[in-house]
Amino acid sequence: QKEVEQDPGPLSVPEGAIVSLNCTYSNSAFQYFMWYRQYSRKGPELLMYTYSSGNKEDGRFTAQVDKSSKYISLFIRDSQPSDSATYLCAMIAYSSASKIIFGSGTRLSIRP
Amino acid sequence: SAVISQKPSRDICQRGTSLTIQCQVDSQVTMMFWYRQQPGQSLTLIATANQGSEATYESGFVIDKFPISRPNLTFSTLTVSNMSPEDSSIYLCSVAPPDSGNTIYFGEGSWLTVV
Incomplete structure (x- = not known):
């Protein structure tokens, strides 16, 4: 069993829809949770970072962490074609960036 | 955050040759990492580049194939040696700035x- 599971998609939704991207994990020691966005043939860009259960909002993006269920989500409101990318979840168990674990990525396409 | 520049951005290489990738950061950082991302796959950590000491390699990666230099706190290189088509990937440099809160x-x- 992988430490981090992420639905690879592809996920296709119409412009303006609310998108929900999800990851589950097995290691209860994970404390820090990130979401990265990666456009085709580019490096991943950090979108959201959180270290506690609950919600964190940044513009159209909301990151949700449920440590009791070992489940994290990224919600995108009013989705735009420019949101079309691969989204990677990532998490760290220890206070060391060298121990970051990435999900496999979900490919998202927003239809105009 | 940090601004990270990599060169080259892309290249087509002949089988059996070696290529060195450069990574320049706009601030001093202790930890620099090299990742590989094969087509359609997620990120795999190759090694952690430490300034003033040898790099620390992950399981499945060896120094002879992926030699790394880290001459100072803002620069690192990764060489992909004796390349084969299986080495066709995106190679990513990443850093954990001191104020990054454990993210990269x-x-x-x-x-x-590689052709």
Whole structure:
């Protein structure tokens, strides 16, 4: 069993829809949770970072962490074609960036 | 955050040759990392580049194949040696700035195609 599971998609939704991207994990020691966005043939860009259960909002993006269920989500409101990318979840168990674990990525396409 | 520049951004390489990728950061950082991302796959950590000491390699990666230099706190290189088509990937430099809160930032990546 992988430490981090992420639905690879592809996920296709119409412009303006609310998108929900999800990851589950097995290691209860994970404390820090990130979401990265990666456009085709580019490096991943950090979108959201959180270290506690609950919600964190940044513009159209909301990151949700449920440590009791070992489940994290990224919600995108009013989705735009420019949101079309691969989204990677990532998490760290220890206070060391060298121990970051990435999900496999979900490919998202927003239809105009 | 940090601004990370990688060179080359892409290259087409002949089988059996070696290529060195450069990574320049706009601030001093202790930890620099090299990742590989094969087509359609997630990120795999190759090694952690430490200034003033040898790099620490992950399981499945060896220094002879992926030698790394880290001459100072803002620069590192990764060499992909004796390349084969299986080495065709995006190679990504990343850093963990002191104020990053345990997260990392990535360069734009170097897209290598081995023919």
